Amino acid sequence: MASIFSRIVAGEIPCYKVAEDANNFAFLDINPVAKGHVLVIPKHEVDYLFDLSDEEYASLTLFAKRVAAALKKAIPCVKVGEAVLGLEVPHAHIHLIPINKESDMNFFKEKLQLPAEEMMQIAESIAANFQ
Numbered sequence: 001m002a003s004i005f006s007r008i009v010a011g012e013i014p015c016y017k018v019a020e021d022a023n024n025f026a027f028l029d030i031n032p033v034a035k036g037h038v039l040v041i042p043k044h045e046v047d048y049l050f051d052l053s054d055e056e057y058a059s060l061t062l063f064a065k066r067v068a069a070a071l072k073k074a075i076p077c078v079k080v081g082e083a084v085l086g087l088e089v090p091h092a093h094i095h096l097i098p099i100n101k102e103s104d105m106n107f108f109k110e111k112l113q114l115p116a117e118e119m120m121q122i123a124e125s126i127a128a129n130f131q
Helices: 004-009 054-074 116-129
Strands: 017-020 024-028 038-042 079-083 094-099
Touching: 004 024, 004 038, 017 054, 017 116, 024 054, 024 116, 038 054, 054 079, 054 094, 054 116
Parallel strands: none
Antiparallel strands: 017 024, 024 038, 038 094, 079 094
C-alpha cells in the first residue's frame, strides 16, 4: 500500500505544493509547527532516509537546500531549521521550518491551524522564490 506521501505525489490526495523536480517533491505540512513548515520527500517511496541510494540522498538534500532558500525568502526568519524524524509516515522526509529561535522547532507544541487561503498564499510565495 502506497504511503500518504506517495499518494500526494501521484495527485490522489491534494496538497499545497511548493516545488518539484524529476525525483523530489515539496509541500506544506498540513499540521505545521510554524508558518511555512515544508515537507521535502523523494518521489521514490523509501521508508528510511538512510536507505536511499547515495544518488537519491544527494538529490533530496540538494533539492531541500533549494527549497530552504525559497522558504527563507518567502517567510521572514533568521534561519530555516531542518529535522528528520520519520516515524509518523513510512516515507523518507525532511522537515524545513522557518525559525527565529531554537524553540520554534518544538514538534510537541500545539500545531497551527491555518485557513486554506493562507496555506495557498504561503505555498505560492515559496514556489515563486524556488529556483
